[in-house]
Amino acid sequence: MASPRPIDECVALMKGGAGAAGLSDREVVALVDAGKIAPYGLERALGDMTRAVRVRRILVARTTVSDFASSALPVDHYDYSKVFGVCCENVVGYLPIPVGVVGPYKIDSDTYQVPMATTEGCLIASTARGAKAISLGGGATTVLLGDGMTRGPVVAMPSLVRAAAVKAWLEGDGYSEIKQAFDGTSRFARLIKLKVAVAGTLVYIRFTTTTGDAMGMNMISKGTESSLSLLLTQFPDMRIIAVSGNYCTDKKPAAINWIEGRGKSVAAEAIVPASIVRSVLKTEVADLVELNIAKNLVGSAMAGSVGGFNAHAANIVTAVFLATGQDPAQNVESSNCITLLESLNNGESLRITCSMPCVEVGTVGGGTALPAQAACLDMLGVRGANIQEPGENARRLARIVCATVMAGELSLLSALAAGHLVKSHMVHNRGGAAPAVPAAPAVGSCIKS
Known part of the structure; x- marks a missing residue:
């Protein structure tokens, strides 16, 4: 391997017509060490996004605890041009997260396969069970109660x-x-x-x-x-x-969001016959109603919760957010939810509703432009801007999120009422021991065309 050229010569070459692209990786590293190239500016200096990531990994490897040079964090087969200047800085790779689907799920007379990205075993299986019960009962109905993002x-x-x-x-x-x-x-x-x-x-x-x-x-x-x-x-x-005085309130628990709303204020409803509660959810209507009062209403009140009158809305919100390119930190307020259950016709059916006053989503901008996340939005028919009715794609996504939360709520409450929660997690979370050393990463989820 040839020795790196002197710094002055490298600087002269970099300022010439070829730029830093004509330098070796070792020479680029030397220029970074000499302060001639900023570590965050490698993409612009090299004009090659993937190579910039590789060079940055060389720099980072010198100060990481693990052997980062041979890290299983993937580098190749990702379109970093979608990331640069939009989604992430100082990029050293990308993180593949498994994506599963909940469906077919009938929401407002349309059928969806709802993508969810998660590493929590049982979450998608459970939510899919709730969606099945709701769909068999006629499907979920959703409404938009308000639409207004805030800055304070x-x-x-x-x-x-x-x-x-x-x-x-x-x-x-x-x-x-x-x-x-x-x-x-x-x-x-x-x-x-x-x-x-x-x-x-x-x-x-x-x-x-x-x-x-x-x-x-x-x-x-x-x-x-x-x-x-x-x-x-x-x-x-x-x-x-x-410009932000925390009166918005963004990415923090706040009563003002719970009361006034932020983003999309949405609600979902479903009526499930008792026969389906028994056959699919393995429990009884009366047991679900009693549990919801004791846990989601009284229990949350005893804990002094603000907007947390639910079983696990944040689980579903975060998984859909990751899959569709939303800001995962806005899970904090977007997961505000009150779940209500009601016995109808002397126990012949169950009504469930979820009301969520501040679901903060978009279908353009940020992570929604990344190919994999855009593909998940395509699955729902809401990618990009709605030309005919501006804002309708984002509103539809919020309603889908709420309906999916409702499916997750129904299934988890049923597992708790039937005493199946621990058993189901042992089945789905303990399926087999993970290998001590991960296999070589497969091709990533954002493939360059």
Whole structure:
């Protein structure tokens, strides 16, 4: 192997017509060590996404505990151009996660195969059982109760009186001006309402807006900044503390999301005959109703839960989010759910509903553009923007999420009522010992065309 050329010569070559592409990996590493190439800038310097990942792995291997050079973390057969500048930085590979399906599942008279990405054995099998019971009973019905993403900046005023003046202006004559400033920043973002709160001299302004088929945080942040600039002209003694003052609230438990909603507010309902409860779910209607009250309602209240009046909504939300390219951290508020069960006609059937006030999803932007995640959105018929009805794809996805949560709730509650939970997990989670050393990774899920 030839020795690396001197740094000065490498720098001269890099600045020439060929750029860093004409250098060896060892020479590129030397330039990074010398501060001539930033580690995060390898893709741009080399013009080869996969090679940039390989060189970065060489750099990282020097400071990792394990032998990263021979790591089973895959590198090849992935289209990193979909990632660069959009989804991830300092990329050193990609992580394959198994994807299973729940279905056929009848939701609003349509039949779906719902993709879920998870490493928790039994989760998809259980959710599929719930979907089977619901479909045999006639299927799930869903409704959209609200649609509005939020951003809650915080500003400071020199006195309490001035803070109150800001609140009064925003809730009165100023609203139309703020709306005009906000709506002018996007084709899709439209201000729906403002909720203003004062804490001393601090003013918190919760913008609620439509965002088309995008989840919309970047879109709404841009509109919020424009609105704050206008507000500053009206109140020149105002100081903008932050475009997000945690009054949104994003990626944190918050009663305001549970009460006011955030993203898509959706609900799902199904009526399952007692005969199907017995044959498919192996339990009784009365036992399910009693368990739901004791566990999901009283138990959650005893724990002081906010939005956690359910058995395991977060399990299903996270798995669908991972499969469809959503922001998994927004599972925090998106999993807010209350599950209610009711015996109908003297126990002849069971009504189950799940109400979820803040499901935050999009079908354009972010991880939805990655090929594998886009393929999962295609399975549901909601990939990309809906041209005829902007926002309808994202709304449909939220309704599918809610219906799938309901299937998972029904099955888990049935397993608990019948005393089958531990046994089923032993079957699905203990199917065989994993090999001590993973086999060579197979071709990845994002294949270059």
